[in-house]
Amino acid sequence: MKKTIFIFSALTIALLVLFQLSKYTYMSGDISIEIIIAVIAIIFFFIGAYLRTKTAKKEMIAESGINHKKIEELGISKREYEVLVQIGKGLSNQEIAESLFLSESTVKTHVSNLLIKLDAKRRTQALQKAKELQILSQ
Amino acid sequence: MKKTIFIFSALTIALLVLFQLSKYTYMSGDISIEIIIAVIAIIFFFIGAYLRTKTAKKEMIAESGINHKKIEELGISKREYEVLVQIGKGLSNQEIAESLFLSESTVKTHVSNLLIKLDAKRRTQALQKAKELQILSQ
DNA sequence: CCGGGACTCATACTAAAGTACCAAAAGCAT
DNA sequence: ATGCTTTTGGTACTTTAGTATGAGTCCCGG
Numbered sequence: 001m002k003k004t005i006f007i008f009s010a011l012t013i014a015l016l017v018l019f020q021l022s023k024y025t026y027m028s029g030d031i032s033i034e035i036i037i038a039v040i041a042i043i044f045f046f047i048g049a050y051l052r053t054k055t056a057k058k059e060m061i062a063e064s065g066i067n068h069k070k071i072e073e074l075g076i077s078k079r080e081y082e083v084l085v086q087i088g089k090g091l092s093n094q095e096i097a098e099s100l101f102l103s104e105s106t107v108k109t110h111v112s113n114l115l116i117k118l119d120a121k122r123r124t125q126a127l128q129k130a131k132e133l134q135i136l137s138q
Numbered sequence: 139m140k141k142t143i144f145i146f147s148a149l150t151i152a153l154l155v156l157f158q159l160s161k162y163t164y165m166s167g168d169i170s171i172e173i174i175i176a177v178i179a180i181i182f183f184f185i186g187a188y189l190r191t192k193t194a195k196k197e198m199i200a201e202s203g204i205n206h207k208k209i210e211e212l213g214i215s216k217r218e219y220e221v222l223v224q225i226g227k228g229l230s231n232q233e234i235a236e237s238l239f240l241s242e243s244t245v246k247t248h249v250s251n252l253l254i255k256l257d258a259k260r261r262t263q264a265l266q267k268a269k270e271l272q273i274l275s276q
Numbered sequence: 277c278c279g280g281g282a283c284t285c286a287t288a289c290t291a292a293a294g295t296a297c298c299a300a301a302a303g304c305a306t
Numbered sequence: 307a308t309g310c311t312t313t314t315g316g317t318a319c320t321t322t323a324g325t326a327t328g329a330g331t332c333c334c335g336g
Contacts, residue, residue: 045182077312090263093293105315112294122322123293124262125228131276138269138276215282231323243285250324260292261323 067134074117076135083110087123088136205272212255214273221248225261226274 071081079100086096093107100107111123118133120126130136209219217238224234231245238245249261256271258264268274 090266128228
């Protein structure tokens with residue numbers, strides 16, 4: 001919201017500056033009014049497109065954003081979450097162990113805890129629930 | 139591409155029309171040049187924003203679509219694909235068998251074939267690859 | 277009619293995955 | 307310092323998952 005106000009203020013100021021500029025150049029008679037208007041139109045066209053891109057990106061991030069609150073709520077620890085991410089990549093326990101420099105036993109412990117915390121019976125179900133809860137990037 | 143050309147043509151025409159309009163109104167002396175410029179700026183601001191929104195939406199749709207061609211290319215049959223969808227829901231072979239009215243043996247056969255066709259070693263890896271290939275809805 | 281692909285199912289096996297329980301070291305806050 | 311949680315690891319066990327192989331049924335195109 002603060003940013004929106006800031007952007008609109010900046011836009012208004014920019015508009016006023018352009019008015020003064022156009023007035024001056026028009027008075028001097030060097031540049032035709034058509035070109036000034038064209039430049040202004042193009043500038044504002046791209047400003048509009050740029051702002052939409054920014055807000056669209058924000059929406060995308062908000063949609064695909066990871067819900068850190070829910071991770072905490074479920075009591076999932078850092079290490080457990082790292083294991084969850086590797087599961088999402090389709091790795092086996094042994095492969096996860098190698099990628100995180102752990103023994104397979106430790107990975108199994110983490111996986112078991114994850115299954116309890118996500119209320120799942122299998123790792124595939126854990127993945128499905130994690131995506132449902134927006135804990136994992138799709 | 140055709141649409142892009144069309145949009146730019148329309149934009150150019152609109153610009154020219156506005157020029158003529160502004161010239162006329164300026165000559166008549168009724169409306170100040172500032173207001174004309176402001177209106178043009180606002181109009182083009184929203185045109186830019188609108189076009190960005192449209193292209194962003196198109197990108198989203200293109201991303202979330204299921205690639206039926208790739209399913210065919212990989213030689214995945216109807217029944218195999220149904221099993222794949224159930225795997226994505228986090229079901230076990232036994233549960234898939236019940237939901238599709240099959241024996242567990244049949245499900246295992248389908249899963250094995252899927253793993254070969256998707257070049258995966260585990261069902262979780264198959265899911266990851268399926269999503270990568272945009273075969274499964276995220 | 278017949279070969280081939282898709283679908284179904286079974287058995288027997290190996291390899292992962294997951295459970296249960298225990299335990300020690302490390303990090304952290306009161 | 308002393309609990310507390312996290313992280314790590316182990317053993318022993320059960321359950322699923324996945325492989326290999328064979329085989330019967332159904333449907334479709336040549």
